[in-house]
Amino acid sequence: MNLSPSEFKSNARRAVHDQHLREKIKKATGTSLVKRAEVVGEIPEWEELRQEGHDRRKEVIDNLDRYIRTFTGTARDRGMIVHYAGTHDDATKIIYDIIRRTSVDTVVKSKSMITEELHLNAMLETNGIRVIETDLGEYIIQLAGETPSHITAPALHKSKEDIARLFQEKLNIPYTDDPVKLTAVARERLRKEFLNARVGISGVNFACADTGTLTIIENEANARLCTVLPDLHIAVMSIDKIIPSIDDLPLFLKLLPRSASGQRMTSYVSMINGPRSHHNPDGPRQVHVVMLNGGRLQLAKHPAWKESLYCIRCGACMNVCPVYQSVGGHAYGAVYPGPIGAVVTPTLFDMKEARELPFASSLCGACTDICPVKIDLHHHLLLERREIVDRGYKPFTEKIAMSVWRWFMLSPARFELAGRIGWVLQKILGKKLPLPGWTPQRQAPAIAAKSFRSLMKGDSKK
Amino acid sequence: MNNELLDLFQSRVNDMGGWCAIAGSSKEINSIIEEKYKLGEEEVLYSGRIVEQFNDLTVTGTDLTNISPDKRRDVMAGAKLGITMCDGLIAETGTAVLVNHIAEPRELSLLPERHVVIALSDQLYPTLDKCLEKIKNSYPAGKLPSITLISGPSRTSDIEKSLVVGVHGPVEFGVVVVDRGK
Numbered sequence: 340m341n342l343s344p345s346e347f348k349s350n351a352r353r354a355v356h357d358q359h360l361r362e363k364i365k366k367a368t369g370t371s372l373v374k375r376a377e378v379v380g381e382i383p384e385w386e387e388l389r390q391e392g393h394d395r396r397k398e399v400i401d402n403l404d405r406y407i408r409t410f411t412g413t414a415r416d417r418g419m420i421v422h423y424a425g426t427h428d429d430a431t432k433i434i435y436d437i438i439r440r441t442s443v444d445t446v447v448k449s450k451s452m453i454t455e456e457l458h459l460n461a462m463l464e465t466n467g468i469r470v471i472e473t474d475l476g477e478y479i480i481q482l483a484g485e486t487p488s489h490i491t492a493p494a495l496h497k498s499k500e501d502i503a504r505l506f507q508e509k510l511n512i513p514y515t516d517d518p519v520k521l522t523a524v525a526r527e528r529l530r531k532e533f534l535n536a537r538v539g540i541s542g543v544n545f546a547c548a549d550t551g552t553l554t555i556i557e558n559e560a561n562a563r564l565c566t567v568l569p570d571l572h573i574a575v576m577s578i579d580k581i582i583p584s585i586d587d588l589p590l591f592l593k594l595l596p597r598s599a600s601g602q603r604m605t606s607y608v609s610m611i612n613g614p615r616s617h618h619n620p621d622g623p624r625q626v627h628v629v630m631l632n633g634g635r636l637q638l639a640k641h642p643a644w645k646e647s648l649y650c651i652r653c654g655a656c657m658n659v660c661p662v663y664q665s666v667g668g669h670a671y672g673a674v675y676p677g678p679i680g681a682v683v684t685p686t687l688f689d690m691k692e693a694r695e696l697p698f699a700s701s702l703c704g705a706c707t708d709i710c711p712v713k714i715d716l717h718h719h720l721l722l723e724r725r726e727i728v729d730r731g732y733k734p735f736t737e738k739i740a741m742s743v744w745r746w747f748m749l750s751p752a753r754f755e756l757a758g759r760i761g762w763v764l765q766k767i768l769g770k771k772l773p774l775p776g777w778t779p780q781r782q783a784p785a786i787a788a789k790s791f792r793s794l795m796k797g798d799s800k801k
Numbered sequence: 802m803n804n805e806l807l808d809l810f811q812s813r814v815n816d817m818g819g820w821c822a823i824a825g826s827s828k829e830i831n832s833i834i835e836e837k838y839k840l841g842e843e844e845v846l847y848s849g850r851i852v853e854q855f856n857d858l859t860v861t862g863t864d865l866t867n868i869s870p871d872k873r874r875d876v877m878a879g880a881k882l883g884i885t886m887c888d889g890l891i892a893e894t895g896t897a898v899l900v901n902h903i904a905e906p907r908e909l910s911l912l913p914e915r916h917v918v919i920a921l922s923d924q925l926y927p928t929l930d931k932c933l934e935k936i937k938n939s940y941p942a943g944k945l946p947s948i949t950l951i952s953g954p955s956r957t958s959d960i961e962k963s964l965v966v967g968v969h970g971p972v973e974f975g976v977v978v979v980d981r982g983k
Contacts, residue, residue, distance in 0.1 A: 363961070370962040416943055475968060476959035492959065499961050518960040522968055529969060534878060550945060560911060560955040560970025567907045568874075585937065589930040592950075600958070603813065604894035607970070608950035619946045621906040 342486065343672045344684055347695040350670040360496060364667045367495045368658040374601025375655060375709075381603075382593070392594050393713040395587050396649035399548075399579070403639045406548050406581045407630070413551035417613035419626045430575070430631045431462045434540070437573055437627050438468055443537045447529075449555070449562035450474040451542025452490055452652060453575050453631055456674050459540075470540075471532050473561035475525050482509045488668030490675065491599045491654040496667050529561070539565035539623070543576035544595065544651070546628075547585040553611040553628065554588060556595060563607055572623040574611070577631045579639070579648040585610075591651065594711040598653035634687050643722055644686045649712045650679050656706035656716060662699050671696060678706035682719045685727070694732040697723040755792060762786045806892045806925055807978065813895025817953025818966050819974040821895075827855045830919060830977050834884070835861060837975065838915070844881035849904030851886055851919060860884060866904055874908060883913035883971075889932035890925045890976065894952055897976060898932055901946035910951060916971040918951070922980040 354360055379385055399406050411421045424430035434457075438446060446463070448470050454460070460470040460481075472481040476493040480486065483505055487493030494502070503516035512524055541562050545554040553574050555562045566572050582591060588610070596602040613619050614626040639645045657663045657677030668676035673684040673693065681696040697720045700706075706716040727733060747757040765786050774783065807823070814821040822833045834845075845862030852864055862884065868876050877883065885905050889898035897918045901907055910916045926932040929950075937945060955970030966972060 367962050413943075473969065474959070475957045479959065492962070494959055495962075497960075499963075502960055518963045518965050521960060522957060522965040526968060530878075533969070534874070552945075558956045558958075559968035561968070563907070563911050563949070564969055567911060585933070586930070589928065589933060592929060603816075604891075604896055604950065604952040606817070606951065606953050606956055610948040610950075612945050612947045618940075618944045619901055620903040621901060621908065622947060 342669070344689075344693040344696050346672055347670060347699060350672060351666040351699065354666040354670045359498075360667055361665065363496060363498055364664055367489075367492060368664050371492075371601060371655075371658045375598060375658075376601075378597045378601055378603050382597075388590065388593060389711055389713045391590055392651075392711055393649060395582060395590065396651070396712050397646075398583055399581050400639050400645050400648045403578060403581075403636060406583070407578055410546055410548040410551065410581050411630075413549060414546075414553075414628055415551075417551040418616055419551065419553075419613055419628050421628045421630065424629055424631045424633075427457050427631070427633050430629055430633070431457050431459055433629050434459060434573060434575065435463060435466055435468075437571070438463070438538055439466075441538055441571060443468075445469045445471065445532070445536065446538040446540055447471050447473050447532055447536040447565050447569065448477075448540040449542065449557065449565045450477055450493070451540070451575050452487075452674065453542060453577050454540065455487060456577075456633065457575070457631070459575070471529070471536075473529050473533070473559075473565060474557075475522060475559060475561075478525055478529065479505065482506070486669070486674075488676065489654055489657055490652055496669065533561075533564040533568055536565070536569045538571045538573065539569040540573045540575060541565050543574050543580050543628075545588060545591055546576055546581045547583075547588065548581050549584045549586075550612065552585050552588075553609075553626075555609045555611070556592075556605050556607070557609075558600070558602075558606040560607055563609055566609060566611060567622050570623055571625045571627070572611075572614075573627045573629060575629045575631070577633060577635060579635050579650075595651050595653055598655040598709070598711040638686055641686070644719065646714050647679065647682045647686060647719060649714050650683070651712055652679075653711055655709045655711065659705045659709045661701060661703065661705070666699075671699070678716045678720070679714070682714075682716055682723065685723050690723075690727060690730065691732050694727045697721075697727060751792075755790065758786065758790045762788065803925070806927060807922065807980075810890055810892040810895060810925060810976075810978075813892065814953070814974075814976055815895075817895050817974075818956065819895065819953045819976065821976045821978065824977050824979045826981065827858045827979055830855075830858060830979065831860050833977055834882075834917060834975075838882060840881050845884065846877060846880045846882070846909060846913060847884040848886065848902075848906075848909055850902050851884060853904065854886055865906075865909060873906070874912070877908050877912040880913035882915045882917060883909040883911075884917045884919060885910050887918045887920050887924065888936055888948075890920050890978070891927075891929050891932055891950075892925060893928050896929070896950050896952040898929075898936070899949045899951060900936060901948070907947070907949060910949065911970055914971065915973040915975070916951070916954075917975045917977060919977050919979065922978050925978070 479494040488496040499516040544556045663677040684693040704717045811821040849866035887897040888900040954974040955968045957968045
């Protein structure tokens with residue numbers, strides 16, 4: 340599979356015909372949706388909470404400069420070392436420099452989508468630093484040499500048999516497809532790495548501007564191990580992860596775990612308030628926070644597109660999307676798949692390269708309905724479609740086809756004429772009207788000899 | 802003591818794959834834990850904070866503060882059970898809130914094979930916001946230590962969405978609520 344968003348069509352075509360893959364995705368997304376519905380249904384004020392979440396995120400994105408300054412100030416007051424990275428390259432360079440100064444050659448790492456965005460592991464490994472992914476799903480795909488296919492369930496595209504064969508081959512263990520045994524193997528292998536680790540890398544779910552608190556949400560305890568045991572902790576976040584106050588955490592902790600995994604609360608929430616100090620008696624001696632801009636400040640100034648920065652990365656829009664359910668995450672060829680990926684990939688990274696993604700939607704609006712911070716996802720897809728057409732990123736033939744369609748649609752007489760032409764063509768060609776992109780998979784509907792409009796006219800004469 | 806709240810907390814902890822027992826006095830704590838796990842003195846570690854809190858408490862196990870600092874991590878990693886206090890329980894989600902404490906390092910709730918929290922019944926809150934506010938107000942501005950919310954044992958659903966309990970953290974999690982008015 341070609342991991343580029345420009346190859347979406349061919350990737351999607353291949354994925355759609357992979358019955359095995361579709362079954363796995365359907366099962367995983369279905370399970371998540373059922374669990375989510377259960378725990379969301381318990382909260383009668385869910386709609387109000389979504390609005391509140393939306394408003395709190397809007398507050399930050401509308402005043403992003405100020406919130407970056409505030410957070411940086413409070414985090415520094417708490418003894419953390421804050422680095423600001425304008426570009427992706429700046430961020431990887433900062434992280435590499437921090438690690439290089441410690442002279443370690445191995446780091447343990449918990450899940451972080453920003454590090455996926457940075458292609459951090461590849462860069463560190465080129466420079467001789469071994470990165471050990473410790474989230475079970477990430478560990479699996481790291482062993483397989485793949486990328487995550489879902490932002491909260493990275494190995495969703497793998498069956499337990501796939502994982503059994505992978506562990507057998509890479510870890511030299513007897514074949515077992517029992518998830519309990521496979522998990523126990525990972526626990527044993529990674530426990531040693533945790534106890535020896537001197538540098539830990541993590542992501543950040545929420546950074547509280549008023550207290551400098553880094554909040555990390557997880558179930559496996561690997562993020563706790565990465566952020567408590569080593570001497571040095573590097574927290575990697577994008578600037579949009581800031582929330583106004585620690586007082587907003589209860590709200591977001593209600594919205595995120597329920598939307599992401601259908602849990603009332605994840606097993607662990609770490610609220611890190613600085614390195615080891617007199618009032619913070621254990622943990623790393625140094626906490627570095629690497630804050631990535633990567634085009635977000637500019638995006639935050641766009642009147643419409645800024646809304647995509649409200650995202651809290653729960654992945655619910657992926658689970659509910661009929662397109663994601665049919666093709667899976669890899670087909671998008673982007674770091675962020677699914678509806679939110681189709682929205683942010685063109686605006687945050689490369690619109691020309693990602694021009695197919697906003698069209699990978701039936702515009703059914705299920706993503707908008709499920710979003711815990713009420714991002715109007717499917718309308719953003721529409722807006723981006725217009726932008727992509729305006730910039731001339733769609734093929735010339737499509738432009739011609741649309742002009743022809745428009746010409747026929749603009750007058751009743753021409754519309755009538757189109758019907759007649761279609762009927763005649765059908766008579767000549769039989770039922771196989773050659774409409775590329777449509778008829779190879781579907782049969783075109785038969786065009787009636789008498790149109791509805793002419794029948795209506797006939798009725799009114801009676 | 803609000804019994805409805807305690808019932809809700811108990812059922813939420815059970816939902817998360819943990820257990821919750823009520824002790825009528827601090828003396829009952831040990832019998833609950835012993836009955837549950839039947840572990841020896843060497844296998845159980847408890848925090849110095851527990852000793853500060855309950856002067857009449859006898860728990861089979863070793864006080865972590867009596868172990869020399871450079872050996873603590875290895876001892877914790879080898880322990881079958883770590884026992885800590887907490888700074889609040891949340892009924893809505895079955896959560897224990899642990900504030901980083903000098904006599905109760907975060908590793909003690911993380912490295913041993915199992916983790917048991919001892920809480921007082923007046924530490925129970927309906928929701929997280931109430932508890933967090935109380936904690937925040939009890940420290941001077943800028944001096945808030947790190948906080949960990951714990952709801953059940955460590956878990957994963959990364960393999961075909963099937964739940965496996967016990968990944969990198971404790972494989973079992975329990976709460977003993979000491980309700981002196983019981």
